[in-house]
Amino acid sequence: KLTRIEPKPIQNAVSSQHNELIQRVNKSLEGDREAVQRPDCNTPFESYPDAFRKLMKYHIFFEPDTKDSYLKRVDKLHDEVTTKLLKRKENLFKKYHSRIMEDAARPIPKYAETSVVVSILQQRVVEDKEELQNVKDDVRKAKLIRQEKN
Secondary structure, three states, X not given: OOOOOOOOXXXXXXXXXXXXXXXXXXXXXXXXXXXXXXXXXXXXXXXHHHHHHHHHHHHHHOOOOOOHXXXXXXXXXXXXXXXXXXXXXXXXXXXXXXHHHHHHHOXXXXXXXXXXXXXXXXXXXXXXXXXXXXXHHHHHHHHHHHXXXX
16 A cells, blocks of 8 residues: 655745744844943953954944935935925914014004003913924924034
8 A cells, every 4th residue: 555645845844944044043143232232341352263253243233334325315305304394484484473563563452451461462472482492493403414414
């Protein structure tokens, strides 16, 4: 009597080997992170291979060069955000100016108490100053980002 032997699926063997490899790499990276966090600064290097072995653990800090296409995309995004912030600043200045003009043109009712009107105006001025300061901060941040880019 002949029995047919089914071959093991290759997919399972490959995926288990792949998972084992991933686990080993992650374990190695974790060991390197631990070694970098607690460096041995007191023991001098014994030889070039020893220095290489000890310093190679710092590979986790390597950052590859960024591509030009990515930098161009970031620059374009930065320009769009800066333009948006500048337009927002201009709109807020226009709004602030129009409020000042409205307040100047508005007559104070005869029946209104002077202290109440003054406190309302002071409150409005404080709110406008806070809004203006927020816009100035946004513009300052945008300028810093632009300077860092250059």
